[in-house]
């Protein structure tokens with residue numbers, strides 16, 4: 042069965058905070074925008090009961106509630122949304138093709154905002170008890186189920202400690218398995234201090250999970266003391282893993298550059314190694330993974346995607362798609378000589394009664410388009426006939442002669 046093809050200016054992969062914020066920027070810039078999410082909109086932010094540090098909300102707000110605002114905002118700008126998994130990206134002529142099971146989405150620009158997924162411990166029997174069998178990753182989703190029960194948390198970062206404290210509102214006992222020596226945690230100091238005085242929380246230092254035990258459901262976790270090798274069984278009703286994340290980048294391997302841990306590398310403009318493909322949010326190699334930083338990345342990626350699409354359209358419609366001879370003047374607007382030569386080329390065009398189409402390309406902010414024309418210094422006059430570069434002229438004194446020659450042969 043041949044796949045359906047759909048055409049968009051921008052396709053955004055991932056419907057978490059980064060994806061929805063990028064969609065808002067692209068939609069608002071009147072780009073034809075598609076956002077593809079494989080699960081439910083909102084991403085990892087919906088895993089948390091309270092977000093206290095997202096600017097603009099003086100009172101704590103539930104992650105799901107906050108994400109509903111993101112969703113509403115991007116829909117206001119006519120963003121199309123599809124719930125399906127993206128299986129890969131490939132390049133085809135001038136398009137980046139985002140492939141799903143039934144449809145290939147042809148996009149001029151793509152934003153990857155696929156975030157990450159929780160890391161597993163790799164201990165014995167883990168697969169047997171994942172999700173509804175006792176091993177959870179989302180206190181918000183599952184805390185109520187553990188009312189008056191005993192749970193064990195693995196990890197000591199912000200998510201582990203903050204979600205652990207949230208669990209103490211429901212569970213009667215919350216054990217915390219910490220890999221570090223006594224008193225050492227990875228969480229912020231405020232969370233650490235609150236957790237250490239919480240009577241329902243008990244820290245088991247220097248431990249990792251050795252095995253998960255139970256019949257249908259998890260009912261015991263055996264921890265291993267890393268210093269003594271001692272095995273420590275704990276009767277539990279459930280377990281929460283907060284030991285970090287693995288980026289969702291498996292579908293982009295081979296095309297997009299990544300770190301050894303699979304995070305996508307970008308520059309400050311969120312550009313990846315592939316032209317027209319941007320990355321934003323937790324999926325990116327960066328220092329801090331939060332809603333606020335995801336949104337910051339997304340704003341940049343959205344604006345860059347808009348700029349890229351605009352440039353591609355200009356290139357295709359005005360330069361490569363033009364019928365007659367195009368003289369593309371590539372210059373740097375802050376250089377006096379470049380500005381002076383521009384006036385000369387404009388004069389030539391007037392003297393020749395607009396016999397050719399004059400296009401101007403200022404490379405002050407970005408020289409990417411100039412690179413397409415293999416122009417390595419400015420000012421440069423590139424003559425294009427029916428989409429083909431026929432001459433590059435750096436000596437502007439020769440401009441008129443070369444244009445006349447080109448017009449004769451055109």
Ligand SMILES: Cc1cc2nc3c(=O)[nH]c(=O)nc-3n(C[C@H](O)[C@H](O)[C@H](O)COP(=O)(O)OP(=O)(O)OC[C@H]3O[C@@H](n4cnc5c(N)ncnc54)[C@H](O)[C@@H]3O)c2cc1C
Pocket residue numbers: 054055056057058059060077078079080081082083084085086087088089091092093094095125126127128154155156157178179180200204289292321322323324330331332333335
């Ligand atoms: C328990 C917990 C508590 C947290 N607390 C806070 C907090 O208090 N404050 C704060 O600022 N941050 C908090 N965070 C972090 C915050 O949630 C993340 O930094 C943020 O969600 C990252 O946004 P993102 O859009 O980059 O990625 P994600 O939120 O991970 O979204 C990525 C989306 O992409 C989708 N996706 C992945 N692969 C594909 C594919 N192939 N095709 C289609 N869709 C795909 C996923 O399903 C997901 O919806 C918390 C995180 C957790 C887990």
